[in-house]
Every structure is written in structure tokens, then in C-alpha cells.
Amino acid sequence: MCELLGMSANVPTDICFSFTGLMQRGGETGPHKDGWGIGFYEGKGYRAFHDPQASANSEIARLLQGYSIKSKNVISHIRQANRGKVALENTHPFARELWGRIWSFAHNGQLKGIKQWTLPHYQPVGTSDSEHAFCWLLGTIREEFPKPPTQQRQMHHFISQRVGELAQLGVFNCLISDGRSLYTYCSNRLVWITRKAPFGPAKLIDADVTIDFTHHTRPDDIVTVISTQPLTSNEQWQNMAKGEFSVFISGGRVWSKIASRPCS
């Protein structure tokens, strides 16, 4: 299995603290040593860092833990390979362009039979189930909406239906973003926390690091972090329900739906 980390914020925010916790699980406090990746949206731009090495030993991961990239949407992933060899092309997040925006995707789980699904548009570079699922999902969005829909709600409905179909194939916890919205689907394991005023201290579970967000935020900041498991020991993380699809924009959960039949 793998672990996911996502962030949605109303102001450009760095994710160094949460990322530091997650990276330890890639070979140090956890077994997810088969590569890692993180993608940051900065304005319209997107940049990702990938490494097929264990994150706990990665020089690039070490740099990023202290390198403040300010972003409103972030997706990160550490991998424990099950399908698809350990290789750069199989590290998440995967990214493709649609309507002049970069869409990114990371996944935890396995999807039995996904490779039989026809891909109308985007093709995988690697051999993972996850990238195949992403190519399928984005291709269906493109077919349904040759241009961006005028109502965001149309998009929420459409994606919630498609990810529900994917989840029928197995375990499908995922994070998807187009740089504006952060779409999440919980097949069996995702937790989240929204930090806003009054801010307080937070202590990582996986490293001896404590931060007092009071000194790093402004009163109006709203930052939601989504993760496979809680990253801090002194805060109250909320569990997502099985089959829950939620959309976060600017740190707030703006849309949510729980599938009536989350697993096959």
C-alpha cells in the first residue's frame, strides 16, 4: 500500500511540516520505500518532484523539507509497490494537461482489471494500475466536457460518479487536483483536519518536530490537510467515511457525497 498527503488552502501555504512527517514513513517509520513524489500548484503553474528512491534517504526530499514552496493545492505520495515495478515512471503524482490546466493524481490501493478499460485519450507512461485509472478518469472528463463546464457542480457530480466506478474494482483512496479544487475519494482510509484561527501547536508523530502555527499564519488563513493516517499526535483528525467523495476549495469542504455502494 501507499500513503497520501494533500493540502487545500485559501492562501499560498508551505507544506514543509506535514511533508516532513510523511517522508519519514518512506523507509524510516513506515515501509513505503519504493519512491515518492509531490506536486505543487503555484498560480497557474505546476511543478512536481519525483524520486524512485526511499523518501527517508532522498536528498531531494531532504531539501524540500526545508524549502518553502507556497501553494494553495498540493498532492504528495509515498509508494510501497504492489503492481508496477519500482521505477520513476510509476511514482505518483501523475499529471496531464486538460483545458490548459495541469491535473494531478495520486492513489492508494489496487484496482483489479483496470488495465482492460479502454483509454480514449491519455495513455500511461508506466505500468501501474494507478496511472491507468488516472488516464481513464481524465479521458472521460475530456469526452464529457470538451470545454470546462460553466457550473462547478456539474464537474463534482461527474467526477464523483467516475471515481465511484473505479472504486468498484478494489481499493481506491485518491487525491486529484486541477490546481483549483482538490477532489478526494475515500475507499477505506483517509483522514483530514482543517486548521484555522485560533491556531495552536502541532507535533508530528513520525519525527521530533513541533510547530506553533500561531507564528506562521494570519487570522484568516484556512488550511486543510488530508492524509492516509494522522500526521500529528495532539490534534483531532476526522475520518472520512467509506465511499465518501469530497471536494475542497481554498481550504473549505465545498461538496461531499457518500456512495450508497462504496465497495464491490
Next chain:
Amino acid sequence: MCELLGMSANVPTDICFSFTGLMQRGGETGPHKDGWGIGFYEGKGYRAFHDPQASANSEIARLLQGYSIKSKNVISHIRQANRGKVALENTHPFARELWGRIWSFAHNGQLKGIKQWTLPHYQPVGTSDSEHAFCWLLGTIREEFPKPPTQQRQMHHFISQRVGELAQLGVFNCLISDGRSLYTYCSNRLVWITRKAPFGPAKLIDADVTIDFTHHTRPDDIVTVISTQPLTSNEQWQNMAKGEFSVFISGGRVWSKIASRPCS
């Protein structure tokens, strides 16, 4: 204007030495301080590093100068903005997927009127002429070849014609790769060097760094470096001709053509 750097090699090779020279020109020995980027192919995988900051002051660039990523094809770029603001989304190389391969592109020059050209398939994220040209080029390849052509020569001919059309709009020095081939077009300024046995020492122009390739290579290694200007002071770089389109595979120049009417 901008500066380009490309590498084609027959064995996975690191580009730290050449990259170190180029990065100085981004704000230190040269004026190209409006961002930089580098894309590496590792097997089927592709990863890129981008920064809208001047490369001479970039922490990420500093890390990469000492971080040995072994690749057979690399494209790098430092930017001095002319069209399109200084922003992450306007830093080269740009990348898109076609046939399950990542294609990457970097460009030096301006293309007057390119934004009127219809894009059949890929859309730019940023506002640069260069990304628009890349989206057009890759879209035409996709339209002509829904599947990869069986003969590489077909691809060489097709791309040479399309980049020739682009070059009619202004200045178009560019590097394009799909991870196998490195396509180059010289509108007015590109130089290249092929290093092979017997190897010897090389001294950077832009930094006080000398390397003796004898100690870092095997007898069969062949490595070609393409650049806007020579990067070393003690080697013989060859000028490309105006209007020259050349294709490099595994360090060797396998196909070349000089346009009869390179500039409008």
C-alpha cells in the same frame, strides 16, 4: 533571449558538469535570470525541475549541480523573459504526453503571430510563445500519427517540416525529445560537441571547474552536448548551420537536413 542545453548519450550519463556552467549564466555570468528548468529521461520515466527564480541563486539548481541523475536524454533552459511574464508556468522545458511517452520542449527566440495558430489538441498553461508553439507542434504530430510511425525516418521528416514552418515566424532555436531521440532546430544559434574516446579534460567557461572525462567514462561512451553557446573553453564546439534540423539518438547524429529558406 534564453539559453538552451541538451544532451544525448548512449549510456545513462549525468549532466552535472554542463549544467553547472549553464546555471551561472542565469544571473551570474549571464542575464538569463527569469527562471530555469531541466528535464531528465530515466528509462521510460521523465522528471523535471523548474524554478521561476534565477538559477545562479536557486537552491534547487545548487542541489542538482552535485546530484548525479543518470539519463540518456536531457533538456535544460534558462530564461530571459520577452513574451510571457516571469512565472512558473512559463519556465521551460514544457512537457506533454503522446502515445504513452512524455515529450519535452525548450525554445530560444520569439515567434511573431504564433498565438493565432489553432491548437488541435494540447493547450498551453502559461502565456509564452514557446509553449504555444510546442502545443501546436505536438498536436500536429498527433494528428498525423495517431500511433507511432513504424519508420523513424517518417517522424524525422515530419518534425523537420513543422519546425521549419515555426521558424518562419521569427527566431526558433529549439530542443525536443521523446526520451529516445533529441530533435534540434537551429534558427541562428546552436553549437554542439560529441565526446567519445579518447576522452580528456574540459574546463567550464562560466565557473572555475575542470573535469577529466577519462576518469568518468568508459571507452564506449558517446555523449553529445548541444548548447546555445560553448560551455567549455578548451574544446572544439561545432556550429550548427542556420536552418539545420538534426536528430540525435544515443549520442550520435542520425539524421540532418538544412532548410533552403531558414528565415522569413
